Amino acid sequence: MIERLAVIGVGLIGGSLARALKSAETVGEVIGCGRSRENLELALELGVIDGFSCDPAEAVRDADMVFIAVPLGAIARVFERIRGQLSEAAVVTDGGSVKGSVVADAKRVFGEIPPWLVPGHPIAGTEHNGVASSFPELYRHRRVILTPLAQTDADARARVRAMWEQTGAEVTEMSVAxxxxxxxxxxxxxxxxxxxxxxxxxxxxxxxxxxxxxxxxxxxxxxxxxxxxxxxxxxxxxxxxxxxxxxxxxxxxxxxxxxxxxxxxxxxxxxxxxxxxxxxxxxxxxxxxxxxxxxxxxxxxx
Amino acid sequence: MIERLAVIGVGLIGGSLARALKSAETVGEVIGCGRSRENLELALELGVIDGFSCDPAEAVRDADMVFIAVPLGAIARVFERIRGQLSEAAVVTDGGSVKGSVVADAKRVFGEIPPWLVPGHPIAGTEHNGVASSFPELYRHRRVILTPLAQTDADARARVRAMWEQTGAEVTEMSVAxxxxxxxxxxxxxxxxxxxxxxxxxxxxxxxxxxxxxxxxxxxxxxxxxxxxxxxxxxxxxxxxxxxxxxxxxxxxxxxxxxxxxxxxxxxxxxxxxxxxxxxxxxxxxxxxxxxxxxxxxxxxx
Ligand SMILES: NC(=O)c1ccc[n+]([C@@H]2O[C@H](COP(=O)([O-])OP(=O)(O)OC[C@H]3O[C@@H](n4cnc5c(N)ncnc54)[C@H](OP(=O)(O)O)[C@@H]3O)[C@@H](O)[C@H]2O)c1
Ligand SMILES: NC(=O)c1ccc[n+]([C@@H]2O[C@H](COP(=O)([O-])OP(=O)(O)OC[C@H]3O[C@@H](n4cnc5c(N)ncnc54)[C@H](OP(=O)(O)O)[C@@H]3O)[C@@H](O)[C@H]2O)c1
Known part of the structure; x- marks a missing residue:
């Protein structure tokens, strides 16, 4: 059970995770975060999120799970904004389609790979973007690849795996490269x-x-x-x-x-x-x- | 109305034309022709054709419309077998995906482009082959391209166009090249x-x-x-x-x-x-x- 999920980037990928966990009833509250208010208001209206902030630092406050689903070029800035803002219990994962760049960004921003970061990638998607295209079944019977590192905390890894399994996905692990x-x-x-x-x-x-x-x-x-x-x-x-x-x-x-x-x-x-x-x-x-x-x-x- | 249609090559393309014309009730009898008896017997059983022969010369006898739907490499041999066997009223068209080679084959076999030959190509198909995959709606709302030549008889052209229109296709014309x-x-x-x-x-x-x-x-x-x-x-x-x-x-x-x-x-x-x-x-x-x-x-x- 996730008590408070922060979704940074409430589009197709982030929105679908929120919807899937809500329909599985394995999440308490979902806080969205993004660039534009309009999109977050739409997400709120659609019931995908329960509240939002345009500031990642604020969005992750008290979250026990953080899912980053912005375009890859925007991930480093999210890392910068959430550095030092996470709660003790927080685990961070992402849905970026490339893992090497996410790991490199993390190393640069945090100085080392944080143990609470579990890089991931759901092998699911469509050619349509945006929260309006998101749906709870997107991940059902699909694969999700996690690329944990030597530094990754075993508990963090298990929690991210459990989250994806609740969406109906099959989780596998492999190296970043x-x-x-x-x-x-x-x-x-x-x-x-x-x-x-x-x-x-x-x-x-x-x-x-x-x-x-x-x-x-x-x-x-x-x-x-x-x-x-x-x-x-x-x-x-x-x-x-x-x-x-x-x-x-x-x-x-x-x-x-x-x-x-x-x-x-x-x-x-x-x-x-x-x-x-x-x-x-x-x-x-x-x-x-x-x-x-x-x-x-x-x-x-x- | 076609009284007797000969379909040389009763696969996806040939079978679907026969089915379409039958369901539009614009064809009298359909005679199939192919290499293997098994396939023709299957076509008969499925109601796609009403009779068959393994010899193109026999299949085209008394046909007023002949549709050739074998792979491109087999078209020249069909031309050779039907040369001199067609009835006075017969029009011949084909469904080959390339038109230059069909025209070259015709020139070689018949010595010139026969006026009764109307090269054609339905822009429709699937990745499944064989008569079992054929279905009457394959051509509905699809385009069929005819590539008539200077020598092509106007009446032949009109009859082939009318046939395709009866399948629900939209017929256009362009040059072979x-x-x-x-x-x-x-x-x-x-x-x-x-x-x-x-x-x-x-x-x-x-x-x-x-x-x-x-x-x-x-x-x-x-x-x-x-x-x-x-x-x-x-x-x-x-x-x-x-x-x-x-x-x-x-x-x-x-x-x-x-x-x-x-x-x-x-x-x-x-x-x-x-x-x-x-x-x-x-x-x-x-x-x-x-x-x-x-x-x-x-x-x-x-
Ligand atoms: N689509 C797929 O098929 C697929 C599959 C697997 C993984 N992924 C990965 O998932 C991630 C998200 O993809 P998506 O398909 O969900 O895209 P999306 O539907 O366009 O959603 C992206 C979200 O990120 C926000 N965003 C965009 N640029 C941002 C920036 N510069 N800073 C902060 N937020 C920004 C957007 O919010 P605003 O509307 O406020 O701008 C939007 O809500 C990408 O990393 C992608 O590689 C995608
Ligand atoms: N499939 C497409 O998407 C598509 C679309 C547009 C046009 N076309 C064209 O339509 C034609 C037929 O394609 P199709 O998809 O209908 O193929 P198909 O389903 O495999 O049917 C071909 C038929 O031709 C017969 N045949 C095969 N080789 C032969 C040979 N050497 N001599 C005599 N008969 C032979 C086969 O009879 P047996 O079973 O007895 O061998 C079979 O019934 C091709 O020229 C192709 O370029 C195809």
Missing amino acids: HHDEVLAATSHLPHMLAFGLVDALSRMRSNDEIFRYAAGGFRDFTRIASSSPEMWRDICLANADALSTMLARFGAEMGKLSETIRREDGETLLRIFERARAARDRYVDGVGAEGDGSSRADKTPD | HHDEVLAATSHLPHMLAFGLVDALSRMRSNDEIFRYAAGGFRDFTRIASSSPEMWRDICLANADALSTMLARFGAEMGKLSETIRREDGETLLRIFERARAARDRYVDGVGAEGDGSSRADKTPD
Whole structure:
């Protein structure tokens, strides 16, 4: 049971955690915090939070759990504002999509990794942002990755794990570096391709005609290109090394695939497509399927 | 009204056309044709066709409309088999995803572009193949592109257009070359990226772990990588020029984007992502949205 939860950044991720814990009845009071009053008032109206402050220092007062869910570029400033303001019992965790940058920010602001900080990342989300898009089931059957450090307090870790389990999520742990590599591959790279593709097409001569003939596959493929530009800029900057390496490698592979097509090497093409289909069918729609989908709609064959 | 429709290749595309015309009650009899008896027997059982032959020459006998929906690599052989076998009244059209190769095949087999041939392409489909996946609403509110040539008979063109309109599709016309360029951008390139991404990840060291942490965005993004490898090999070979050029250019752009990330140029990243999101929201979910989706499920925000 959390008595007082402070949510810094009451958007899709922060709002959904608050809603999930409220509907599980495992939280007493939720205090929101953000930049704009309007958003916090909306969150209050929606029943996502019970009170708010625009000052993180005030919001965390007497909180036993603090969840930071602002864009990655804003996390250091939140750390600065809450330094020295936390109660004795407080545990702090976050939902940032990259963990290396959060840990580096913490080290810089606090001088060392605080034992009460448990970096985390829910592998769940949508291309819609804002508290109005938040919903209590967002984390159900999804994975949440925690990346505790050697310094992390065992009790803090257990409390953060318990909180996520109350939302219906499955909690796993891994190292910070491993998290950032895995996510570069499965999330950050695909987002770059989707943003890059839509941007490339929008710069083509007859781009309105081009989009007119885009079919359903295209719509699914590019859905993630409707995600928040600021959030993704921050993710790129926070995971620049792993992501730029992976993207450069992928760009070169596409150059090679282009050559394979140009020399009309049907056998190699078939092998690549077969390997890809088998992998996707096995991992994405097979083992990993339940609970890994972000869609609330039950997907029929399309 | 079509009295006798011959469908060569009774799979997703051919089967769905037969079903659509049957449910619109604008076709008399449907004769199927394919490689394997099993599939045709299944089609018969499902009520998609009323009879079948494994020989295209026999299947087209007395047909007033012939629809060819085999993979692109098999179209030339169908042309060879039906040469000289068509009735006086017959019109032939196809559903191949690339039009240049179909026209080249026709020229080679028939010596010239026959006036009764109306090349076409329904911009509709799913990642599932086979007659069992076919359904009558596949073409409803979707676009069908016809690429008639100077030699094409006006009456043939009108009859093919009318047939597609009876399925609920919106028919447009464009040149063969333009079709192949537009589709390279909106369909063939995204498929290469999806196949390429899943293949690349499946070759990474801890690939099963990687897929385990793939979230819903990944599932949508890579859905098209579950499409038929043979069909896509044929599409690549048939549209090799336009596609390899586009893919090489995109690969190079991803190299540039990688550089932008490496030098942590947040402003440029933000500009790219904003442009992409605006384009997608405007074209894909806005204007072009109705009827361009391939999904039968109503997509809720995800
Ligand atoms: N969306 C996803 O799919 C997803 C998935 C997993 C993890 N994450 C991570 O979760 C975090 C939040 O993402 P989200 O999708 O919830 O975004 P969101 O819906 O846009 O919410 C972000 C919230 O943070 C506040 N905020 C924005 N910029 C701020 C700043 N400079 N200083 C202080 N507060 C600021 C906003 O408040 P105001 O309205 O007052 O500006 C807003 O309420 C990010 O770190 C992201 O990497 C996102
Ligand atoms: N799927 C899409 O999203 C989509 C969209 C628009 C256009 N298209 C085009 O439509 C055509 C058919 O695609 P589809 O999705 O309907 O494929 P499909 O479901 O696999 O059906 C193809 C049919 O063609 C037959 N066939 C396969 N290879 C053949 C060969 N070598 N000789 C004779 N018949 C053969 C198969 O019969 P057997 O079972 O007897 O082998 C099968 O019934 C392709 O040209 C494709 O480019 C597809």
